[in-house]
Amino acid sequence: MKKLIAATALALSLAAAGTAFASGKDFKIDAPRDQWMTTDAIKAKFTAEGYDVRKVKEEDGVYEVYAIDAKGAKVEQLVHPVTGEILSSDKDD
Numbered sequence: 001m002k003k004l005i006a007a008t009a010l011a012l013s014l015a016a017a018g019t020a021f022a023s024g025k026d027f028k029i030d031a032p033r034d035q036w037m038t039t040d041a042i043k044a045k046f047t048a049e050g051y052d053v054r055k056v057k058e059e060d061g062v063y064e065v066y067a068i069d070a071k072g073a074k075v076e077q078l079v080h081p082v083t084g085e086i087l088s089s090d091k092d093d
Contacts, residue, residue: 027087029061029080036081039063045084051075062087 037045039056042063046053051067058064063079074092079085 027062027078027080029082031082037063037084042079042084046077 039058042056042065043053046065046067050070051065053065053067055066056063058081061081063081065075065077065079067075067077069075069091076090077086078088080087
């Protein structure tokens with residue numbers, strides 16, 4: 001019985017680890033800083049797309065955008081610093 005409980009706990013912890021939100025370290029972006037969009041430009045881009053942007057910060061070579069989407073859900077997005085492309089997104093419903 002103890003082995004079954006331990007195996008179940010291990011399986012659940014591995015499943016949870018697989019769903020973790022990506023970090024900037026997961027993306028290999030080595031664009032020169034002079035090519036990066038400014039934080040104001042990132043904020044303007046996401047505002048124009050309907051987000052209520054709360055915070056934009058640089059972390060591990062990408063931008064992290066914290067915002068509220070049009071449906072009122074909190075979102076955290078990892079954004080390419082040159083193109084403004086969303087690399088990864090996590091939503092709190």
